[in-house]
Amino acid sequence: MQPKMTISRAVIYAALILFALYFLFPLYVMLSTSFKDIDQLRSGNLLTPPTHWTVDPWIKAWSGACTGVRCDGMQPFFMNSVRMVIPAVLISSIIGAFNGYVLTHWRFRGADPIFTMILVGCFIPFQAILLPMARFEGLLGLSNSITGLVVVHVIYGIAFTTMFFRNFYVSIPAELVKAARIDGAGFFTIFTKILMPVSLPIFMVCLIWQFTQIWNDFLFGIVFSGVDSMPITVALNNLVNTSTGVKEYNVDMAGAIIAALPTLLVYIVAGRYFVRGLTAGAVKG
Known part of the structure; x- marks a missing residue:
């Protein structure tokens, strides 16, 4: 049998969901920012999702970004x-x-x-x-x-x-x-x-x-x-x-x-x- 949804159980679920969203929020900012181009970063803010998705930042980070004197990526x-x-x-x-x-x-x-x-x-x-x-x-x-x-x-x-x-x-x-x-x-x-x-x-x-x-x-x-x-x-x-x-x-x-x-x-x-x-x-x- 399914447990009944009591007030205390609802409060626990709500708190858990709130904590999960709190910890997942930085990941959302990182993901959304990584799929934006420079123009979107300049015109928007960190919280807005990408309007035009691009994987160019990922490609550059992997194989073309500069890490000191080297520019062959990660x-x-x-x-x-x-x-x-x-x-x-x-x-x-x-x-x-x-x-x-x-x-x-x-x-x-x-x-x-x-x-x-x-x-x-x-x-x-x-x-x-x-x-x-x-x-x-x-x-x-x-x-x-x-x-x-x-x-x-x-x-x-x-x-x-x-x-x-x-x-x-x-x-x-x-x-x-x-x-x-x-x-x-x-x-x-x-x-x-x-x-x-x-x-x-x-x-x-x-x-x-x-x-x-x-x-x-x-x-x-x-x-x-x-x-x-x-x-x-x-x-x-x-x-x-x-x-x-x-x-x-x-x-x-x-x-x-x-x-x-x-x-x-x-x-x-x-x-x-x-x-x-x-x-x-x-x-x-």
């Missing part, structure tokens, strides 16, 4: 972010899964202090590790490279992924692992054949978390990247702050949406696993 920097994000997310998630497995089902002396020290890494601000990380990358010869950015994000993300997987694996009965040991399953067999197949929800949590953090990061990108390895967030900053004649807000808005689209798509595709994975293990551990 495309090369978008690909830099893709080459950075994919390995960083996969490596940090796999290491976090392995750490969580060891800290829960193959406990050893000092496991709790080690987990506490890893957990402290979640609260260390980005700025605190800039100098030691720069020194470390210089010793490895990875400065100003995409590989160096991958290493930075993997190291910083291991604390979060370990925490997520550890809390998830605590909820898996220890008897299941003990039974596998009795049947002759070894360390890696239990990890790959028993725990990994049931880890999809928490993998989605790590994927969304890490992808969002790494893709949207600006500080590491501007500190540890070079001219040819800048991620898209740094390129977007350069695009917005580059002045060559008339300020093209439509191109800036198109570039901002291009930079935000991947994280939006990740949430749409995998968002339903996010809350499920976070709440798994919330009762135990």
Whole structure:
């Protein structure tokens, strides 16, 4: 049976709709502005929808806008972010899964202090590790490279992924692992054949978390990247702050949406696993 529409329920729905419109309003301004030409920007205002739709700002933002001294658009920097994000997310998630497995089902002396020290890494601000990380990358010869950015994000993300997987694996009965040991399953067999197949929800949590953090990061990108390895967030900053004649807000808005689209798509595709994975293990551990 359908629930009756009471006054209190109507008020809740109205408030939710109001909050949704409040948060969607900037997106509307960005989209409408990105489809306007310069004449419409001069004659109208940000709230009016486009009278003549055009995709020229999107084309220019992707392949022709100036980001500093370069005028080849956002495309090369978008690909830099893709080459950075994919390995960083996969490596940090796999290491976090392995750490969580060891800290829960193959406990050893000092496991709790080690987990506490890893957990402290979640609260260390980005700025605190800039100098030691720069020194470390210089010793490895990875400065100003995409590989160096991958290493930075993997190291910083291991604390979060370990925490997520550890809390998830605590909820898996220890008897299941003990039974596998009795049947002759070894360390890696239990990890790959028993725990990994049931880890999809928490993998989605790590994927969304890490992808969002790494893709949207600006500080590491501007500190540890070079001219040819800048991620898209740094390129977007350069695009917005580059002045060559008339300020093209439509191109800036198109570039901002291009930079935000991947994280939006990740949430749409995998968002339903996010809350499920976070709440798994919330009762135990």
